[in-house]
Every structure is written in C-alpha cells, then in structure tokens.
Amino acid sequence: xxxxxxxxxxxxxxxxxxxxxxxxxxxxxxxxxxxxxxxxxxxxxxxxxxxxxxxxxxxxxxxxxxxxxxxxxxxxxxxxxxxxxxxxxxxxxxxxxxxxxxxxxxxxxxxxxxxxxxxxxxxxxxxxxxxxxxxxxxxxxxxxxxxxxxxxxxxxxxxxxxxxxxxxxxxxxxxxxxxxxxxxxxxxxxxxxxxxxxxxxxxxxxxxxxxxxxxxxxxxxxxxxxxxxxxxxxxxxxxxxxxxxxxxxxxxxxxxxxxxxxxxxxxxxxxxxxxxxxxxxxxxxxxxxxxxxxxxxxxxxxxxxxxxxxxxxxxxxxxxxxxxxxxxxxxxxxxxxxxxxxxxxxxxxxxxxxxxxxxxxxxxxxxxxxxxxxxxx
Amino acid sequence: xxxxxxxxxxxxxxxxxxxxxxxxxxxxxxxxxxxxxxxxxxxxxxxxxxxxxxxxxxxxxxxxxxxxxxxxxxxxxxxxxxxxxxxxxxxxxxxxxxxxxxxxxxxxxxxxxxxxxxxxxxxxxxxxxxxxxxxxxxxxxxxxxxxxxxxxxxxxxxxxxxxxxxxxxxxxxxxxxxxxxxxxxxxxxxxxxxxxxxxxxxxxxxxxxxxxxxxxxxxxxxxxxxxxxxxxxxxxxxxxxxxxxxxxxxxxxxxxxxxxxxxxxxxxxxxxxxxxxxxxxxxxxxxxxxxxxxxxxxxxxxxxxxxxxxxxxxxxxxxxxxxxxxxxxxxxxxxxxxxxxxxxxxxxxxxxxxxxxxxxxxxxxxxxxxxxxxxxx
Numbered sequence: 001x002x003x004x005x006x007x008x009x010x011x012x013x014x015x016x017x018x019x020x021x022x023x024x025x026x027x028x029x030x031x032x033x034x035x036x037x038x039x040x041x042x043x044x045x046x047x048x049x050x051x052x053x054x055x056x057x058x059x060x061x062x063x064x065x066x067x068x069x070x071x072x073x074x075x076x077x078x079x080x081x082x083x084x085x086x087x088x089x090x091x092x093x094x095x096x097x098x099x100x101x102x103x104x105x106x107x108x109x110x111x112x113x114x115x116x117x118x119x120x121x122x123x124x125x126x127x128x129x130x131x132x133x134x135x136x137x138x139x140x141x142x143x144x145x146x147x148x149x150x151x152x153x154x155x156x157x158x159x160x161x162x163x164x165x166x167x168x169x170x171x172x173x174x175x176x177x178x179x180x181x182x183x184x185x186x187x188x189x190x191x192x193x194x195x196x197x198x199x200x201x202x203x204x205x206x207x208x209x210x211x212x213x214x215x216x217x218x219x220x221x222x223x224x225x226x227x228x229x230x231x232x233x234x235x236x237x238x239x240x241x242x243x244x245x246x247x248x249x250x251x252x253x254x255x256x257x258x259x260x261x262x263x264x265x266x267x268x269x270x271x272x273x274x275x276x277x278x279x280x281x282x283x284x285x286x287x288x289x290x291x292x293x294x295x296x297x298x299x300x301x302x303x304x305x306x307x308x309x310x311x312x313x314x315x316x317x318x319x320x321x322x323x324x325x326x327x328x329x330x331x332x333x334x335x336x337x338x339x340x341x342x343x344x345x346x347x348x349x350x351x352x353x354x355x356x357x358x359x360x361x362x363x364x365x366x367x368x369x370x371x372x373x374x375x376x377x
Numbered sequence: 378x379x380x381x382x383x384x385x386x387x388x389x390x391x392x393x394x395x396x397x398x399x400x401x402x403x404x405x406x407x408x409x410x411x412x413x414x415x416x417x418x419x420x421x422x423x424x425x426x427x428x429x430x431x432x433x434x435x436x437x438x439x440x441x442x443x444x445x446x447x448x449x450x451x452x453x454x455x456x457x458x459x460x461x462x463x464x465x466x467x468x469x470x471x472x473x474x475x476x477x478x479x480x481x482x483x484x485x486x487x488x489x490x491x492x493x494x495x496x497x498x499x500x501x502x503x504x505x506x507x508x509x510x511x512x513x514x515x516x517x518x519x520x521x522x523x524x525x526x527x528x529x530x531x532x533x534x535x536x537x538x539x540x541x542x543x544x545x546x547x548x549x550x551x552x553x554x555x556x557x558x559x560x561x562x563x564x565x566x567x568x569x570x571x572x573x574x575x576x577x578x579x580x581x582x583x584x585x586x587x588x589x590x591x592x593x594x595x596x597x598x599x600x601x602x603x604x605x606x607x608x609x610x611x612x613x614x615x616x617x618x619x620x621x622x623x624x625x626x627x628x629x630x631x632x633x634x635x636x637x638x639x640x641x642x643x644x645x646x647x648x649x650x651x652x653x654x655x656x657x658x659x660x661x662x663x664x665x666x667x668x669x670x671x672x673x674x675x676x677x678x679x680x681x682x683x684x685x686x687x688x689x690x691x692x693x694x695x696x697x698x699x700x701x702x703x704x705x706x707x708x709x710x711x712x713x714x715x716x717x718x719x720x721x722x723x724x725x726x727x728x729x730x731x732x733x734x735x736x737x738x739x740x741x742x743x744x745x746x747x748x749x750x751x752x753x754x
Contacts, residue, residue, distance in 0.1 A: 078661075081657070081685070088650070088654045103686075110690060111688070111689075111690050113658065113686060113687070114687045115685065116685060274487075274488070276465055277465045277466065277488055280458070280461050281490065284455075284458050309490060310490070311488070311491070312489045312490075313487060315487075
C-alpha cells in the first residue's frame with residue numbers, strides 16, 4: 001500500500017471512525033482502524049463488535065484530488081494513536097506506505113513515523129445486512145427522534161431490552177419508545193410506515209447515542225436497513241452498523257391513561273427554568289423531589305429540605321382545567337422530558353396523585369413523555 | 378440585613394470569591410461565603426484558610442446603582458449552592474433579607490428561596506498583613522510571571538518548600554524560581570527591586586494558580602504586601618491573601634552551568650510542534666523520553682518503542698555552535714519550558730550528556746528554563 005491523502009479530510013473521516021472504537025475491547029485488533037485501499041478508493045473500518053463504522057473515501061470530491069493511490073493494499077493501525085499522529089503532522093497531504101510485516105511509514109513535512117501495523121486479514125468481517133427494503137429519514141429528523149427518546153433508556157442491565165429504544169413498525173405509523181420503568185419517552189412518526197417482515201427492532205441506546213453525534217441537522221437522507229439482528233444506517237459516505245437487542249419489548253401501550261383529572265398548560269422554557277431552580281434545592285437536600293401544587297387556579301412548585309431551606313416558585317399557567325392536585329416527582333425526569341419537546345407550549349395531564357402523568361406538546365401528539373410520581377408521605 | 382443587588386455584577390464577584398472555597402475544608406463554616414453589609418457597601422469573603430479572598434462591592438459604580446441597602450447586617454451562606462441559586466434566578470436585581478436565626482430569604486421574579494444561614498461571628502478572622510511597603514506590578518506582568526514559573530513547582534509534599542515559587546528580593550532585581558528537582562523555571566524582573574526587611578517569600582503554587590485565574594491581561598495595578606507568613610495581593614476591589622510556605626528554599630544559583638559545549642537556536646513554535654509529535658510516540662511507548670541529536674550541522678529528534686514503532690523529526694536550526702551531542706529528556710518538561718517562553722526564537726545550551734541544559738529566549742536573559750537529562754543506556 002502506498003498513498004497520499006489530504007490531511008484535513010482524512011482527519012474528519014478518521015474521527016467518525018473512532019466513534020466505533022472502544023478502549024475496552026476484548027479483541028486487540030479492534031483497537032485498530034482497518035485501512036483498505038483498492039484501485040480507486042480507500043475504505044476505513046472501525047468496530048467494537050457492537051457498533052461498526054465503514055467509511056469510503058474516493059480519489060476525488062468535486063474535481064478536487066483527495067487521495068492519490070500509487071499502490072493498493074491494506075493494513076490495521078492502532079486507532080486513537082494513529083489519528084493523533086495524523087492530527088499533529090504539518091502540511092496539506094500526508095503519505096502512507098506499508099512495507100514488509102505491515103510496518104507503515106507515515107511522512108509529512110520533516111516528520112517520519114514508522115508504526116507496527118497488523119494484517120487486515122485478521123480483522124473480523126462486518127455483519128451482512130440485507131439492503132432490499134429501506135426506510136429513509138432525513139438526518140435532522142433521525143437526530144431529533146434519537147434526542148427525544150434515547151435519554152430515557154435504562155442504564156441498568158437487569159432487563160437488557162430496556163437499554164435500547166424500541167422501533168415499532170405499525171400499520172399506519174412508526175413509533176419509538178424508551179423507558180427505564182420510572183419514566184417513558186414516546187415519539188411517533190405519524191406520516192411514515194415501513195413495510196418490512198420485521199414488526200419491531202430494539203436498537204441499543206449506546207449505538208444511537210454515537211450515531212446522533214455523527215448526524216448533522218441537514219436534510220440529507222439516511223437509509224435504514226434491518227436484518228434479524230443488525231441495523232444498517234447509510235449516511236453519505238458512511239455505513240453505520242449496530243447489533244440489535246434480542247428479547248421481547250414490554251407492551252407499553254396500556255400505560256397511557258385516559259380522561260385526565262387535572263390539566264395544566266405552561267410555557268415550556270419558563271416552566272423548565274422554574275423546575276431547574278427548584279431542583280437546585282431538591283438536589284442540595286439529597287434527593288431530587290419536587291412538589292407541584294395546582295389549586296385555585298394557581299400552579300406552584302416547592303421543595304424543602306430541613307437542613308438547607310425551602311423554595312417556592314409561582315408558575316404562569318396559560319390554562320388550568322379539572323380538579324386541584326398535589327403531586328411529587330423527580331426533577332431530573334421532568335427536565336429531560338421538557339427538553340425532549342421542541343414546542344413552545346406543553347400540556348401536563350394528571351390522572352391522580354399516584355398514577356403516571358403525561359407531558360405533551362399542546363398542539364401535537366407526536367411526542368408523549370410519561371413520568372411516575374413519587375410517594376412522599 | 379436587607380438589600381437589593383444587581384444580579385449579573387453580583388454573580389461575577391461571587392465567582393471570584395468561590396476560588397478561595399475548597400469543598401475539602403475541615404471547618405464547615407468555610408464552605409460558606411460571608412456577606413457583610415454596612416451603611417454604604419457590601420464585603421464578600423471566601424476562604425479555605427490557605428487562601429482568602431475579600432471583595433468590596435460599593436453602592437454605585439460610574440453613577441449606576443449596583444447595591445441598594447435597606448438594612449445593614451451580615452450572614453454566612455453555603456458558597457457554591459448560594460451562587461448557583463443567584464445564577465439561575467431571573468431578573469436584573471435580586472433581593473436578600475435575613476430574618477431571625479440567620480434565615481435568609483432570596484427573591485427575584487416569581488422565585489423565593491429561604492436558606493439556613495450561619496452567624497458571621499463564627500467566621501474566622503482574616504490574617505492581618507502590614508501594607509506599609511508595597512511592590513506594584515501590572516496585572517498582565519504578574520500573570521505572565523506566574524505562568525512562566527508555577528508549572529514547575531513540585532506536586533509532592535516530601536519537600537514542602539518546593540511546592541511553592543520562591544520570590545527573591547535581590548539588590549538590583551527580583552527573581553522567581555520554581556523547581557521539582559527534575560527541572561527548574563526561573564524568571565527575573567531585571568528592572569525592579571523591592572526594599573523590604575524580608576529577603577524572600579515562598580508562595581504556594583496552588584495560591585498562585587488561583588490568583589492567575591482572576592488576573593486579567595490588563596495593565597491595572599496589583600499591589601503586593603508581605604508579612605512574615607502572609608502575602609496580600611490587592612487588585613481592583615479585591616484583596617487576595619495567601620499564607621507563605623515556611624522553611625529555607627534551596628540555593629539554586631549554583632545549578633546554572635557556564636561555558637556550553639553545544640548551543641542550538643530554533644524557532645520556538647516549530648520546535649514545540651516537533652517535540653509534540655515525537656512525544657506522541659514517546660508517550661504511547663510508556664515513557665516520555667525523547668532523544669535529541671546534534672551532529673554535522675543537523676538537529677534531529679527521535680523516539681522509539683519496540684512494540685509501537687519509531688519516529689524521526691528533522692529540526693530547522695537557525696544556528697548550531699560547538700560539539701555534537703546525543704541527549705535524552707522528558708518531552709513534557711521540554712514542552713512546558715517552551716510554552717513558558719514568549720519569544721519567537723529560543724536558544725538551548727548543553728553542557729554534556731549528563732548535565733542539566735538550559736532553554737532561554739535568544740534575545741533576553743529574563744527567563745531561564747533548566748532541565749535534567751535522562752540517562753538512557
């Protein structure tokens with residue numbers, strides 16, 4: 001292998017690739033990035049066996065030379081360390097040349113590195129994903145869906161399926177659900193369907209979180225393909241593959257109550273900041289419990305802790321319906337739920353002091369956030 | 378105590394005050410900020426008993442009202458938590474009112490906090506520092522002096538005096554020395570003297586590091602006063618007091634060799650980046666050792682590690698004098714030394730493979746950085 005490549009572009013692609021590499025891998029070769037050069041392109045691969053990222057670098061982009069190939073070939077080089085070197089070199093282009101025993105010479109300006117590389121034949125093969133049926137979403141929409149649900153996945157391995165987001169392909173919509181059994185985040189794509197043999201897929205939260213770091217807020221297409229235990233996201237020159245979680249996702253539809261007892265509409269940002277202030281004291285007091293009181297057309301947030309003090313926030317509500325209520329909840333869950341709603345006004349519906357309550361955009365049913373209250377007597 | 382204060386200005390002053398507060402204090406009241414309101418001003422005090430910061434807030438600045446005093450008084454409120462509250466409140470002004478038992482009501486907009494406060498009489502008195510003789514430096518110069526020396530103080534408590542910077546008041550200059558016994562940083566103020574009874578003062582590195590975060594790059598005066606075991610820096614509306622380290626600082630003057638065997642002049646930034654690249658491999662190889670070779674009018678940096686690989690950097694030298702040399706050193710020490718020199722060109726003088734070498738600006742003797750080489754056979 002002997003090539004010359006535009007350094008800045010190379011760094012960007014290597015940084016994407018690094019997102020799949022975990023320092024805690026059990027297979028040493030997975031600490032490396034696989035570089036595969038054919039006659040007209042280079043393919044970079046990074047993987048931690050859960051997530052794999054494959055990036056194709058062409059010789060030219062928009063008639064600008066990116067990659068000059070003198071001799072095809074392949075090698076595996078230690079990921080983070082190799083990328084650090086490319087970053088710190090000087091000059092527009094960097095040269096790579098592999099000699100015997102996968103020794104790789106990296107040169108740029110007055111610098112010359114010689115690194116021990118590995119045989120790319122020892123690098124595991126990526127899983128195959130059938131790309132016959134595709135679901136296509138824009139990058140911005142997919143990123144938003146991830147941000148609106150992924151925070152609610154469980155961090156505990158006691159019920160592994162709960163560490164993922166459940167993508168459900170229904171007859172007339174697609175729904176995305178995450179829950180850690182204390183709260184639940186639901187997003188619906190009301191105008192989309194996906195006709196596949198598979199009715200649902202549970203995608204690990206960790207994979208979605210890495211994917212969301214790569215996705216931009218653009219309307220560029222992301223093509224999504226599913227097989228029995230893998231999902232493939234194709235985005236620009238990148239293929240992002242994640243394994244799926246096995247097991248049955250719980251039926252969460254029966255969790256959503258009907259016929260509220262109390263309903264309050266508030267400005268999202270104002271309410272968020274009020275919760276944020278009250279939670280300061282709630283946190284200092286050692287728990288995160290906030291009490292919300294709806295009474296005589298007033299909404300109030302309070303928290304108290306015998307040693308620290310008390311706090312009281314009057315909330316501006318744009319509408320209050322139904323009976324009064326006193327209810328306590330975890331402020332962190334409430335703040336994460338509010339952040340996951342982009343709309344200016346949100347509606348909170350209560351179904352009794354001990355039953356879960358919901359937070360939704362006042363004007364849409366695309367997002368539903370559900371939180372279990374805390375018993376405080 | 379009952380006052381109203383401009384929130385944004387209050388936050389800035391509280392943030393400065395927080396720099397003196399350590400979460401690991403043994404005296405619980407030192408977790409707090411002391412607020413002292415008299416008829417025409419407020420004084421904020423924070424301390425961890427090593428460092429104390431006292432800030433005076435006047436009623437008006439440039440005819441703009443900052444502080445409205447309805448009733449003088451004083452209270453101690455939990456530092457970080459209190460500052461977080463002031464930050465998250467809304468509105469331009471915030472009201473503080475202390476009632477019985479030092480309960481303090483904080484109100485702004487629709488928010489009301491009630492915090493448990495403490496009696497300010499329980500707050501320790503700050504040390505007195507005689508301010509008869511002052512050394513005056515501009516904020517920018519003092520900040521630079523700290524940055525050029527403080528990184529070299531020892532982090533180990535085996536020889537406590539080495540954890541500080543030694544300020545030496547000589548007959549015709551002032552010198553600032555820090556060493557961890559592997560390398561030494563020396564800065565001289567050639568045009569300054571300070572006629573005090575005290576010939577030197579050892580200021581803790583930790584204090585100087587906090588002070589440097591507060592100092593700006595402006596030419597505003599900092600007044601420095603010394604007593605037997607305290608130093609006071611007066612800067613704008615702030616008094617910054619630190620204890621001094623007790624003990625005798627070693628005589629470092631005999632460490633500086635004369636009559637170099639080899640002398641190399643290089644561009645500071647180019648050399649720094651070359652060291653930075655070579656150190657990548659040196660670090661990955663498990664040590665930080667770089668070898669520098671001066672031979673036949675060439676300067677070369679190398680590092681190798683059997684498992685990782687090798688690296689070779691050719692260095693552009695603007696001048697080479699004397700004999701050839703092969704010498705090894707810690708790359709971190711070299712990079713910190715180069716960063717402490719602001720000049721474009723630096724001169725490195727070697728006195729033999731096993732003797733310390735010096736790095737100085739090519740055109741000045743204000744800064745001398747000294748590094749002990751590493752034996753590598």
